[in-house]
Amino acid sequence: MxxxxxxxxxxxxxxxxxxxxxxxxxxxxxxxxxxxxxxxxxxxxxxxxxxxRIALEKLGDYLMVFTEITLADHRNTDLNRFLAQARNVPEIVECHHVSGGYDYFLKVVARSVSHYQRIIEGLLESDAGIIKYFSYIVLDSPIVREAYPIDSLFGPA
Missing domain, CATH: 1.10.10.10 (Winged helix-like DNA-binding domain superfamily/Winged helix DNA-binding domain)
Incomplete structure (x- = not known):
């Protein structure tokens, strides 16, 4: 490079x-x-x-929710079981394994709060190993960058 x-x-x-x-x-x-x-x-x-890049707001109303997921156990089999279930949910558009007070950070898009709740209930009922979750409904996104700052990350120091 x-x-x-x-x-x-x-x-x-x-x-x-x-x-x-x-x-x-x-x-x-x-x-x-x-x-x-x-x-x-x-x-x-x-x-x-x-x-x-699709402008979802042009298509209609939708909801974006960031969700913290905490699993009951943390063995590789437990993590893989959760990921297998999460991969089957198309509304989960991002899933990040993170350090800190919870295990996964999800970005979920849904038609409504009730649609989001059905998504979460489906994960809970699927035996994905979720012990608790916290939801944060996005009200506004004043800064969304679609591109990575390649020059400042990898350019000359």
Whole structure:
């Protein structure tokens, strides 16, 4: 990885539909070497996927809930049992195994509070090993960054 690779990744986060020529121009490289670098970054797994960011608010009302999950036991089998159940719930759009006072931090989208409650009740009834959970309904999201700050994380110090 060199500075041009980082520039490619940073640019693609914001301009995923850019043509190879457009990308090459944006990062200061000719199209052929730019395409070679792009293919290598894809093959090596630095680029996970390409996709559209959907404006859910344009589709209708929805609820976003952050949920702290605490499991009764913490053996690998217990963690895997929870994850197996959570993976089957499409409304769980993020699941993070965290340190601190609870085990998992979930980001859940639902149609309503009652829909969210059905999701949680389904997890509780599925024997996923949940001993307690806390829910935080998102009222507003004044800062949401879709792109990672590649330059400040991995650029020159």
């Amino acid at each position: 060199d500075r041009l690779d980082f520039k490619i990744l940073a640019y693609l986060q914001e301009h995923g539909r850019v043509t190879n020529v457009g990308l090459a121009n944006a990062i200061g490289l000719s199209p052929s070497p730019c395409l070679s670098r792009l293919k290598r970054l894809e093959e090596e797994g630095f680029i996970k996927s390409y996709g559209a």
